[in-house]
Amino acid sequence: MAVGVKMVRVAETRAQVRPYRGVDAAQRLADRRRRFIEAGLDLLGDTSQTPPPELTVRAVCRGAGLAARYFYETFADKDQFVGAVFDAVIAELATTTQAAVAAAPQTDQNRAGMANIVRTVASDPRIGGLLFNAQLSNAVVNAKRAESGVLLATLYGREIGVALKVGGDHTTRKGMATAHFAVGGVGQTISAWLAGDVDLSPDELVDQLAAILDEISQPRLYGGAES
Structure with missing residues (x-):
């Protein structure tokens, strides 16, 4: 048998x-x-x-x-599936954004990153809906959004330190505070833009977001000298 x-x-x-x-x-x-x-x-x-x-x-x-x-x-199960969908989308967006930033001169990197994100969600409304639609109340998606926000803030905080060539624990903590502010602010702004509450063209939105990120990346905010 x-x-x-x-x-x-x-x-x-x-x-x-x-x-x-x-x-x-x-x-x-x-x-x-x-x-x-x-x-x-x-x-x-x-x-x-x-x-x-x-x-x-x-x-x-x-x-x-x-x-x-x-x-x-x-x-x-369904929760694992939803997580897989979100992970696939955020991984692709992160990869293309990192590539765009790496290919740009340092002074244009904020603009390159914002341009890639804005153009991606503008060209595929599904991506914008999954990542930024405030009406989507799926618990797994909400958890993934929070998780990816922390990851992006951590990466951006490191980039600030590398770009400004500044160090020290206090400076690092300032950079992380700014990074969380930037990631949260960009996400909220894109969400409002997709909902029609921000009346800007894609190029105008990129200009505005890049200008804000350039301003909060200034060395004076972290104890460094102006370049």
Whole structure:
């Protein structure tokens, strides 16, 4: 009996890993995950309804064009799925923003970062809805927003210290205070802009945000000399 069960399990394992129509198992899993993530972004980033409708596994599967069994093969539950959607979006935005900043001269880095963020959310309203829509009350999204805000503030605080070449514990704490102010302020401003409460073109918004960040990056705020 044990031998028979073992043979069945081996057969099932081979069926899972063997190519299907020339596509191997790992690629099929990655493709299904991508389709689920896209469907989740469509639903979570939808700002056409206020408040947004409740996210359901059935709606996700319908949007992805996949059966529910594939959803549970990919994600443990709905909360893990929502977290995966948010992580995928914020990782892509962070990567492109860091690349834009790295490619710009130091004096233009704030503008380069803001330009990438504003143009990304303007070109894909789903991203703006997921990251900045105040009407979206999903608990996992709210937790992820807070988590990513702390991470971005930490990174920006380090950048301030590196850019200004200043050190010391007091200066570092000042930089972190400014970083949290900057990340929170930028997020709130973009949220208001997407909601129509800030009447600026994308380029005007970039100009304004970059000017503010340039001002709060001045060495005099951290005990350093003016450059």
